[in-house]
Amino acid sequence: MLVADLRANLPADRLVVDPAVIERYLHDEAEWAPFESPLAVLRPRTAEEVQVAVQLCARYGTPIVPRGAGTGLSGGANSSRDCLVVAFDAMTAIKEIDPLERLAVVEPGVVNDDLRRACADLGLWYPPDPASSPWSTIGGNVATNAGGVCCVKYGVTGDYVLGMQVVTGGGELVRLGRRTRKGVAGYDLTGLMVGSEGTLGLITEITVRLRPRREPERTIAGYFDTLVDAGRAVAAVASRGITPSALELVDRQCLLAVDAWKNMGLSVDANVVLLGRVDTAGSVGDDEARAVRAAFDEAGATWSAQSTDQAESDALFAARRLAYPAMERLGPVLTEDICVPIRAVPDMLARIEQVAALRDTTIANIAHAGDGNLHPLLIAPREDDAARARAQAAFSDIIDAALELGGTVTGEHGVGLLKMAGLAKELQPAVLDMHQSIKRGLDPYGILNPGKVVY
Amino acid sequence: MLVADLRANLPADRLVVDPAVIERYLHDEAEWAPFESPLAVLRPRTAEEVQVAVQLCARYGTPIVPRGAGTGLSGGANSSRDCLVVAFDAMTAIKEIDPLERLAVVEPGVVNDDLRRACADLGLWYPPDPASSPWSTIGGNVATNAGGVCCVKYGVTGDYVLGMQVVTGGGELVRLGRRTRKGVAGYDLTGLMVGSEGTLGLITEITVRLRPRREPERTIAGYFDTLVDAGRAVAAVASRGITPSALELVDRQCLLAVDAWKNMGLSVDANVVLLGRVDTAGSVGDDEARAVRAAFDEAGATWSAQSTDQAESDALFAARRLAYPAMERLGPVLTEDICVPIRAVPDMLARIEQVAALRDTTIANIAHAGDGNLHPLLIAPREDDAARARAQAAFSDIIDAALELGGTVTGEHGVGLLKMAGLAKELQPAVLDMHQSIKRGLDPYGILNPGKVVY
Known part of the structure; x- marks a missing residue:
């Protein structure tokens, strides 16, 4: 069986089967989205160990759910039943920072702030700064194409990803992208992996662009x-x-x-x-x-x-950065992540207030306002099913309003589980078909985070 | 037959069958790459006309070769035998420029400088500035992910593409991407289309990001x-x-x-x-x-x-901008487009001089030097087959040297025909397989610029 094969082919300490430890790997911050128990959690140390795991999972048809720090807000890292969770929290090496080429090469488990600090020591700057930067990892940031505070001037995570090493759904270990400033050799597979939430490949190394200190x-x-x-x-x-x-x-x-x-x-x-x-x-x-x-x-x-x-x-x-965990102390938080045109920001904020009143739901607001990326935080008291249902209806109303105003259902958090219905509203059926044909091509065994992003 | 069906289903003036006119649509600036005569040239005016053409070509299995202004340098727009060339030179509308949202929506045949001028009139700036900007079109710039002079600070064409309308290989007319500043709704299909040189879809409209005037x-x-x-x-x-x-x-x-x-x-x-x-x-x-x-x-x-x-x-x-056409007056020019790490620029320039001596070939140099993107121009006198063969050997030597120094075979011109062998050297076989599986998925009838980019 898979667990026995993993044990036989990987160092003993990589595999976690203790339910008390597994508990910590069950879901990301999207507790409202469903999750179930995995077969085991794997904490690989090398790309080759990830490759072994993917090849074995392909043989058994076992789903793989990759995760960084679990700070995601859409359920993309939530465990599915009897999957193998692959947690990258033991791959934390900053392999290289090159001031002349202005790039860094890191393992996926490097914490965002750790990379930023190491760069700062050399007079360099890694801009992407999600509010989770003290905890979230570059691998997770790349898999979700995380945004942040300075995006309004400096762009999102994907704008800083030059290349990566990936284990494909077919179990191949490949290099995508480049180390040069420019390059158009073939399709932009690096860009395709960015934001694909573990559904197209497992990222085992990332090369990021840096800027001079500002x-x-x-x-x-x-x-x-x-x-x-x-x-x-x-x-x-x-x-x-x-x-x-x-x-x-x-x-x-x-x-x-x-x-x-x-x-x-x-x-x-x-x-x-x-x-x-x-x-x-x-x-x-x-x-x-x-x-x-x-x-x-x-x-x-x-x-x-x-x-x-x-x-x-x-x-x-x-205070802005701590708003989300602070609100979570008041009850389970369902986080929205719509993005609308700048012109529509006042209208969208008005619509959010209307939805709060209509659905009798407490909605607090934080926003990367300069990008039109709004994060209404929907709060329901614990163990109040009616309030929870009202919050979910409000969540759906806000998505509909954003689409009506020319916006998108997710500005930076990703689709995961919470935005799958919204995605199906936003994209034409033929575009969803394009997603599926790409998914089938790159994940021929259907084992890479199945059931997330696209139906 | 295809031509009769196109005539029956599209306005009369869209189809060009006069060999004297077709002559102008046979190839791009990569005359060294092979080209043959198409069945006809189509000059559509609307996305729906493009859709009709793709659906008919799918029925007959006829290859489509899309082209903008034909200023490409890799042969990506070179006609193949009995294909349908789809020339976007009649779709030249700037549909919208929105100063508040900082975006423009254009048809693919808009000339780069025309867009830049229209933006400048509103205090805005469209940065991508390939040397061909007085002639090349936004559609072609996007299809090749064109670079330019200001890339060293402001990035390449792909960094400015927010969304697009595309006719897929299956004949569907779809919208990809967004109008908002941020968005992660699904895979980055917009980014995948950028630089795919017409092999994954025909671009019928493009939404680009703008910057304030600098x-x-x-x-x-x-x-x-x-x-x-x-x-x-x-x-x-x-x-x-x-x-x-x-x-x-x-x-x-x-x-x-x-x-x-x-x-x-x-x-x-x-x-x-x-x-x-x-x-x-x-x-x-x-x-x-x-x-x-x-x-x-x-x-x-x-x-x-x-x-x-x-x-x-x-x-x-x-003078920098005119260097390429000026050299062309001296004889057919075979243009290189390697990109190497900044540290390797002096070494690479030395290697180019060595290759020129070894292969007894005149090599002039222009370069986006700050990006490490070098354009050695290999010149052979007309009708001197031996010189031509030496230049081709030099071309191959330069590619090998760039790869040896950690570079890429194409910094901004694209793969087209001239860099297919180089691409196969640069990418692992498993990565080429990923290209093919995406190509098969998005171009199920194999009609979109077949025989270009990937074998």
């Missing part, structure tokens, strides 16, 4: 009475032709929850806070920061300021 | 005695952590050829010229420009200067 950022805060006013401020920033290095929205509920948890002494005088950052160097950056503040004021900010206190502005951004 | 650039020129010195200057710029907005190399042969053709009055006192540009605003940009010049000097420039004369610096860049 200048310190200026922080501009604005308080608003309503979500819609804040949304208008986002459009006002864009219409001035400015590209801030961050433009985040946090509402009062999130700030209160963070402060109740961490006692950060956040003063919460506003219903909605917008946090802008500008990292353009010199007086040009000073001008941009003033323009961001002017855009806030023009849209009806009740208060605005450019922070001169680094500690204070860091606290505000830390 | 500041005027400063130009820094450096003269060098040898290619290798210039290559060391490129590495010196990178090692200072500067990202210039252009870093181009042109050798004396190219400058002389341009001047002989255009009488631009270029003074050619150097064997190799490096042209750097810096577009960072304000005093920070002034510092960067000084640092670029210092890097040139450090690497052994015999002369260097920051140009204060816009006309002079525009003339230098125009």
Whole structure:
């Protein structure tokens, strides 16, 4: 049987069958999505060990569910019944950082912040900064094409992936992509793997692009009475032709929850806070920061300021980062991840408020507002099935509203399990067919995270 | 028969069967690659007309060779025997430019410079700037993932493609991608189409990202005695952590050829010229420009200067842009397009000189040097079969050297016909298999530019 074969072919400590340990590998942060018990958890140390596991799973037809740190928010890493969970948390080597070529080569289990720190030590910068960066791993970031705070100026994870080593569904260990700055040799299979959530291959090494270290950022805060006013401020920033290095929205509920948890002494005088950052160097950056503040004021900010206190502005951004875990302390959180055109941000925020009222559901809001990427957080008290059903209806309503406004059902969290129905609404049947033909081609045994992303 | 069916199902003026007109659609700029006569040329006006053509070709099993302006350099648009050439030169509408969302929606036949001009009128910038930008089309740029001069700072065509409308090999008309700033709904099929050279779908509309208009650039020129010195200057710029907005190399042969053709009055006192540009605003940009010049000097420039004369610096860049057609006047040009790590640029330039001597072949050099993307131009006198054979051997030697130095066989021109052998050297057999399984899935009738890119 599979477990016996894995044991026979891999070092003894790689396989986890103790249910108490397996418990930690059952699901990601999308607890609302279903999960079941795997046969075992494998914690490989090398690409070759991953290859052995895939070849054995192919022989037995056993599904493989890969996972990084399990910080995903769509259920993409949730275990299915009798699968093999392959956890990359023991492959944590930063193999190379090359300042001249501006690239790094890492194993998939490297924590995002660890890579960022190692790069900073060499005067370099790895931009992708999901809110989970203290915990999430590069492998998971790549598999979900994670976004983050600085995307609004610097793009998402996929924009930094040059190449990778992958074990294919057929059990081959292959190199995709390149180490050069440019290259068009064949189809962009690296790009195809990015965001495919483990359904097309298991990523065993990643080559990422780096940037030179950037200048310190200026922080501009604005308080608003309503979500819609804040949304208008986002459009006002864009219409001035400015590209801030961050433009985040946090509402009062999130700030209160963070402060109740961490006692950060956040003063919460506003219903909605917008946090802008500008990292353009010199007086040009000073001008941009003033323009961001002017855009806030023009849209009806009740208060605005450019922070001169680094500690204070860091606290505000830390609060933004901690909003999700802080809200989770209040009850299970169902996280939305829609992205709409900038013009539609005020409308979309209004629609979210309407849905909250209609479905009698508490909805807090954080957002990468400058990208139009909104994260309504739907909260239901524990063990209240009716509230849970209302939250799920609200989740579906918000997806429908986003599609109506020309948006997408997932801006950065991925499809996983929670957005499969939404994806089927967003894409034409012929496009879903294209997904399936690619999936069949690259995963001929149907063992790579089956039942996720595409039906 | 196909032609009769096309005539029956499409407006009369769409189909070209006159051999004298067909002549203009036989091949792209890769005259060294083989081409044969098509059954007919179709010049569709709408996506629906393209769909009709694909469905009819599927029925008859007739190959389709799509083409933009025919400025490609790898033979990707070369006609095959009895195919249908689908020329997008009549689909030239710029459908929308949206300053707030920073995007444009265009038909594939829009000329690159026309889009850039239309964007500039609205204070916006479409960065991708292949040397062919006065003639090449967005559809062709996307199909080949064209690079250009500003890639070194702003990336390639694919970095600006948000979404597209495509007719699939199965004859379906589908929308891929999005209009939002972010989105991870399903596999990145937009990215997969980019650079696939018409082998996975026919692109009938493209949505591109735009940037705000940038500041005027400063130009820094450096003269060098040898290619290798210039290559060391490129590495010196990178090692200072500067990202210039252009870093181009042109050798004396190219400058002389341009001047002989255009009488631009270029003074050619150097064997190799490096042209750097810096577009960072304000005093920070002034510092960067000084640092670029210092890097040139450090690497052994015999002369260097920051140009204060816009006309002079525009003339230098125009000369760079005209180098390829100018060399073509001297005889058929076989264009290389290798890309190597920055560290390997001096070595690669030395290897090119060795190959020129060994194979007794004239090789002129232009390069997007800051990207490590080199374009040795191999020139053989007309009707000299021995010289042609030597040039072809040199072409192959250069590919081998690039792979040896960790590079790729094509940095931006694509595989087409000329780089198919090189691609098979660069990619593992299992990766070529992945290409074929995707190709089979998305082109079930095998009619989309068959015989190109992958065997």
